[in-house]
Amino acid sequence: MALTLFAFDTPNARKITVALEEMGLKYAVQVVDITRNEQFAPDFLKISPNNKIPALVDTDGPDGQTQTVFESGAILIYLAEKTGQFLPANGAGRVATLEWLMFQMGGFGPAPGQVHHFVALKDEGDKRYGLQRFMAETLRLYGVMDRRLSEQAFFAGDLSIADFAILGWVWRHPRHQVDLAQFPHVQRWYQALMARPAVQKGFGVALRRD
Secondary structure, three states: OOEEEOOOHHHHHHHHHHHHHHHHOOOEEEEOOHOOOHHHHHHHHHHOOOOOOOOHHHHHHHOHHOOEEEEHHHHHHHHHHOOOOOOOHHHHHHHHHHHHHHHHOOOHHHHHHHHHHHHHOOHHHHHHHHHHHHHHHHHHHHHHHHHHHOOOOOOEEEHHHHHHHHHHOOOHHHHOOOOHHHHHHHHHHHHHHHHHHHHHHHHHHOEEEE
């Protein structure tokens, strides 16, 4: 099998499993258990220089050479261009897809990720400060998304890798302590995507060891 995904059960990994399933690609999964610091193994460092999951190895890369790809946004672009799916080749649709992909990478990922961190703290003072700061930004980003989705079905017009990227993080809305009913357009979009068979398969991929 040409494609191997190195991953754990996180939003950034789930957006890749969803994309792989939506694209109809065959792939193998190598679980990298970040709770056991397996991402710091020397062999994994050769694939992912930043010691982060997910990462991808494609033994049938450009010119038939093995290609490694790290960073989830780069993986989505790589797979979209490899298959010719979910990323227009040019024009306004391509610009919009990349805009909303970068929105997720730069904002709707880092901010809710900080909410995950501070929710888990035991010190109430530290928790209160962090949640006030990052919850406000997370709610603002949900509002941005809700306004966008009030205008169209998907973030870039047609279904795209931007939707897969954002879906991985909206999936964790309970951990963000966000009620999607507050953002009805996001809720409609989320329910529609989660009803797709390929998305369900993507979320069903085992990314933890028994």
